[in-house]
Amino acid sequence: MENHIIADPELTAADRAALLGMARATLAAHLAGRPLPPIPGVPGAWLKRGAFVTLYERGALRGCIGHIAADRELGSVVQEMAMAAARDDPRFAPVEPAELALIAVEISVLSEPVRLPMPVEPARIVVGRDGVIVRREQRIALLLPQVATEQGWGPEAFLAAACRKAGLLPDAWREPGTEVLAFQADVFGEPGEEEQGRRDG
Known part of the structure; x- marks a missing residue:
């Protein structure tokens, strides 16, 4: 689907x-x-x-x-x-x-990722539309837009999950020195593809 x-x-x-x-x-x-x-x-x-x-x-x-x-x-x-x-x-x-x-x-x-201004406002992230990239020094993680919807996360939980995936503390997105970028994705799959499982790249 x-x-x-x-x-x-x-x-x-x-x-x-x-x-x-x-x-x-x-x-x-x-x-x-x-x-x-x-x-x-x-x-x-x-x-x-x-x-x-x-x-x-x-x-x-x-x-x-x-x-x-x-x-x-x-x-x-x-x-x-x-x-x-x-x-x-x-x-x-x-x-x-x-x-x-x-x-x-x-x-x-x-889409081309866009850096969010600091301090990051979670309300700028639209669940189901935006994916996030968290980057701090050599640590980086990406979560695709559909992950937040599948997991039932709001924007703050989504950001915290991206931080954990990068090996950072969950609130690292609030800290100076942590870069947060948002992007969108055109997602398409083969017929019969199930909407299950984590698509967290």
């Missing part, structure tokens, strides 16, 4: 379908040790965007990896992150070939 948090005005339905199809074909090729499929020729694949790829198995999170910066073509980012989500998420063992038929793919295409 598709779940659009925001709609990227430059991504069409054909772009989304092509990116999902490529991600699925990339997983199949990667797990079988075959050459990867080509990047689709749709215009959206050549936009420079950050993106996360999330994998679900029977509705449960199976892997989620992303690239934040909008410095590479979206098709290449999605292809690389699809493989990384299957192989490199430290929370899970690598996906096995026998699991492929049970895997559903979801893609989150990120």
Whole structure:
């Protein structure tokens, strides 16, 4: 089931379908040790965007990896992150070939993150629309917009969770020296993708 948090005005339905199809074909090729499929020729694949790829198995999170910066073509980012989500998420063992038929793919295409002025006002974060990035020195964490909705968090709990993920104290978002950025995401998945599991990248 598709779940659009925001709609990227430059991504069409054909772009989304092509990116999902490529991600699925990339997983199949990667797990079988075959050459990867080509990047689709749709215009959206050549936009420079950050993106996360999330994998679900029977509705449960199976892997989620992303690239934040909008410095590479979206098709290449999605292809690389699809493989990384299957192989490199430290929370899970690598996906096995026998699991492929049970895997559903979801893609989150990120808008450009915007730094929130200090002191951060939680009311500036709209639950269900905004994702957050918390950064302090070498510590950084990102939570996708849909995480707050799934967990039933308000803005302050969302910020606290991002801080904990970064290895900071829950109230670190209030402190000078902690940078908080907000972004939105165009989220779309394969038919049958379950709205369960934490999509926290």
